Amino acid sequence: MFLTLTTTGTPDRPATDLGVLLHKHPDKAQAFTTSFGTAHVLYPEAEEQRCTAALLLEVDAVALVRRGKGKGRGGAPDAALAQYVNDRPYAASSLLAVALSNVFSSAMRGVCKARPERAAEPLPLRVRIPALPARGGPDLVRRLFEPLGWAVTAETVPLDTQFPEWGDSRYVRLELESASRTLAEALRHLYVLLPVLDDAKHYWVAPDEVDKLLRAGEGWLPGHPEQRLITSRYLSRRWSLTREAMERLELIRLAETDDSDVEEIDNAVEAEAEQEEKPTPLAVLRREAILTALRDGAAARVLDLGCGEGHLVRELLKEPRFTEIVGVDVSVRALTIASRRLGLDRMGERQAARVNLFQGSLAYTDKRLGGYDAAVLSEVIEHLDLPRLPALEYSVFGSARPRTVVVTTPNVEYNVRWDTLPAGHVRHRDHRFEWTREEFRTWADAVAERHRYTVEFRPVGPDDPEVGPPTQMAVFTLTTPTTSTPTPTASTAEKEAKAA
């Protein structure tokens, strides 16, 4: 909520011209009302050699929380903003950017009737922001400002000096210096990049965001090497706000009940960044391997248990042989996204009749899951705590009991082949375990024996001679089929005999 702009000068180009350029007199303290508090402009120093303007924004935290009353959880549409304890009153957030544009709107446009020539020329500038929230840290701050001609000094602020083990905060003490930018440019850089660094979660969304971005970015954004990140962060707000308001409320409350981060429990849907990399070749290979196993088992009615956002369901829909496809997930949010992505409400009746998505849980038995030809558990088991695995085992192999069960899970041995994965780390932060091939086989063999299935193992992805494939897959086949499934099992058994 605080930043300073400093310039230096000479007798013929006095630094105090800053006041003229900013349209704010250096000898006065002025206050401006904004929708979230009061912005003050004052000059701690105003000499010919050096002049500093300070913008101080007094955020009314109570008003911020109470503003959105009635929308869901009795507060703003965003989880963090709904807290009285939030950093907005202190950090140089998107709110400060908005204040900047309100208070210095003429200067930002480069308008100065008194000194038009000075407004158009570069001047020596130093910008200081003592508490800048920066997701991405000093490194990103440099990547954003250096291409624009700023010399960047960025130090991270420790979270709490009393608890050094907590590490650094997301705040950076920032100092920018340049003699090559005009004041208007500097203000427009800040206007765009403050919320981008803040990662924008706490921003009031106006309908004309795209226009604003293009206007403020004129002359510098098109050529910026981080253009894509800037644009996506700046504009992604709208979607995330809607999403949070509509879909996460119950889970947010449960997280709060437990003093947990919302992200800690609401991670059934993968974060955006991860989605951008999709489809990774491995995910495609995995789906192909699963489809092959289902075709081998002559499955027509298929359960996708833990269907997530519906990637596999979409593939299954492309093959008419799968006459009934049921996607089950415990996350309502994942199902909502799956439904949207599959376009279920726009799909033709005949196609739509083949798909059914519903909330379910493999920690419980579920009669709705009985009587299917096959069930797929693709990258699901590793999201369960090990002590809860027997429950999943019973609900799938003991209760639902489809003829074919396909299970895929990461092969932890392969992790050493991922360059990007730090040693000893799991592939996804919600993975409760990752198994070696040996561990997976031991489990699968025991499951097969307990529930009268046979099991066959297949690699997915390049089968490394030393560490095996990145994904391991087990295909279980029921040995004593129930009377309702007569013919196809014979052929499966034959195929297995050949495979073995």
Next chain:
Amino acid sequence: MTTTDTTGTTARGRALPVTDLSLVVLIGASGSGKSTFARRHFKRTEVISSDFCRGLVADDENDQNASRDAFDVLHYIAGKRLAAGRRTVVDATNVQQEARRQLIDLARKHDVLPIAVVLDVPEQVCAERNAARTDRADMPRRVIQRHTRELRRSLRHLEREGFRKVHVLRGVAEVEHATVVTEKRFNDLTHLTGPFDIIGDIHGCASELETLLGRLGYADGVHPDGRTAVFVGDLVDRGPDSPGVLRRVMSMVKSGNALCVPGNHENKYGRHLKGRKVQRTHGLAETIEQMDGESEEFRAEVREFIDGLVSHYVLDGGKLVVCHAGLPEKYHGRTSGRVRSHALYGDTTGETDEFGLPVRYPWAEDYRGRAAVVYGHTPVPEATWLNNTICLDTGAVFGGKLTALRWPERELVDVAAERVWYEPAKPLRTEAPGGHDGRPLDLADVHGRRVVETRHAGRITVREENGAAALEVMSRFATDPRLLPYLPPTMAPTATSGVDGYLEHPKEAFAQYAADGVARVVCEEKHMGSRAVALVCRDAETARTRFGVGGASRSSAAGSGGGPTGSLYTRTGRPFIDDASVTEAILDRLRTAVGEAGLWDELATDWLLLDTELMPWSLKASGLLRSQYAAVGAASGAVFPDALAALEGAAARGVEVADLLVRQRARSADAAAFTDAYRRYCWPTDGLDGVHMAPFQILAVQGRSLAALPHDEQLALIDRLVEHDGSGLLRTTRRLYVDTGDPESVSAGVDWWLEMTGRGGEGMVVKPVGALVRDAEGRLVQPGIKCRGREYLRIIYGPEYTRPDNLARLRQRSLGHKRSLALREYALGLEALDRLAGGEPLWRVHEAVFGVLALESEPVDPRL
């Protein structure tokens, strides 16, 4: 099957016996007087007429084109009534066999008796009656003629069609004068309240039976207290003296000292006695041989006895069902071939096991009925309750034991077999058929909108969207439901205070309890850690036998040796600590303290459920601390030095910023106070070093919920626990008792709080000493009200909440929903404890626990 034609005639007319739960099909031509008959003899709501249904679908009761739809509706309504166990009378001509077949199918589908009542009235009479009715005046004569013809043709076949009773009323007078007599079903003995001694499969072990009867207190088949023995069947086969068993049981049944349901072995022997060809396997040969030594007369008696056995009995006001092989709830009190078959043989999955025997369907796993089902049939080593069912076949003939269940005491009494009388074909299963064996609960028990019946606050509704959120958290993060028998309710804060500078203050809490009629309250110090519920078992064996976890039959890939000895979980049921060995270390310290304090014996239990606070707060909330609390501290700490310097610079230049500077200094001080506030609840830990636990309530022990134990007694137990903890884990909870009616005492309470919170304490919880208390109107009183300290509240309401303008706005908070939520969650929590203590099935306990989690996702101001 009975056809009454002339029997049962009373002075006024014929008496027609009609079973209380049945589908009564009236048969007669149009105009034969069916509707009048139905009106006269049955409740208005029991009768569904085809005319009425035609009216429903076509606005015209005589529109024959609407018949198909009208009968669809009729069958649908009749089906709903029968499913709910209500007698239903179908008022339609039913002269065609196809129409009757559909109704017989319907009766069979719902396992009730189909009963035919035929109104055989001369065609001429029917025609005259129709002519007198304006709406039927134009009905062609040939229609009635056809009806009469079809009726006549049908009469002979009615029994063969499947009607279990057929009453034919001939002529107008007989119809006029007949009366309907409601009969109870044979299996309905709900009026008998016992007490009962239910005895498992005997299989000819006459000597063991005599010993058991003696131990139960019977002398020569009679109990001095008038108790009734109930035999679950399989009296014969395999054992040494089937005739002796039969003689004893038959005489007790005859004299009214016993009831008996048939087992599959009697059934088979009965068929043999009737001369049917049966295989003499599974010990039947022995029975036949032993019975050959008996008199022909005795064999005839046995034949009659077996023939008269009723498949199952519903006893004790519907609370108890006894049958041989177990029975799902929908078959209780029903009468059909399939009910009898299920009662005798049980259900199978259609698969066969490695011995080539059919795999039994684990019906008890699915059982959700309120009636206890006591049965036998499948030999098990121990009789154990599962979902309110218990199998009493403990393999006496195989050298196991003969077991009886005392009802309503629910006590087991057994007698060891004198020897192995018969070698089993396969080893006795280690668990009851469909024993828990790792099988999870069923989704249908928690899914969707639910209404939970609680004994302390009636019906509590869980909305669907809240259930959905709870399902996700329960499935992905929670502890195994078997080790999660309780979740703590949320707690309402005290009414917003008017005291200058305070948002919360104890004065209001004391006043509220005084208004609720609670005189004595206890103030308990709040510890500002994280809520933790601890289930502590005496050993892994207790956890296995009482909570069914870590069973040897199911080796998980985790491969832990002894299995867990309890659990330690958060307010949302998540394991408090990810590392199971650390959890076990904490449980071990608790267990030692419980033992040292002598509480196992004193409370007659081998497990305890404890409500506690685990410290420091930073242990669990570190994520939140970093992302929210410390972040605010860091940002404010970074920004104020610069901002204040700038203001001071401006002030030094003579710029008018004095007010702003004063205000920013105050805000800086507030931010520093905030940082101090959260820091008090954080300290580093290493393993268990630095970890502390403050237990404040023992929630339940074996057989007993302690939720209603007064807090002074609770705290006395807790104090002993803390005293006997040699490990340094446990911390005491300081407390002060206050009399809400005594101003001095109240003022002492306020001072105590001021002193405690002045030193940075979180605050206190005020509770009625009586724990579970109701107000004058009989409503539950809040079990606790929290009064949070002025400094602590900065963590909740922000660093600057104490500024007068902020306080003024923050006082506008509404507590109604939070209070209601707190009471509903409290009632669900109490219910979970009562169900746990009462040994109720896991799904019943889980239902209440799940309800607490679901309610916790209701939208309520999270700062309250």
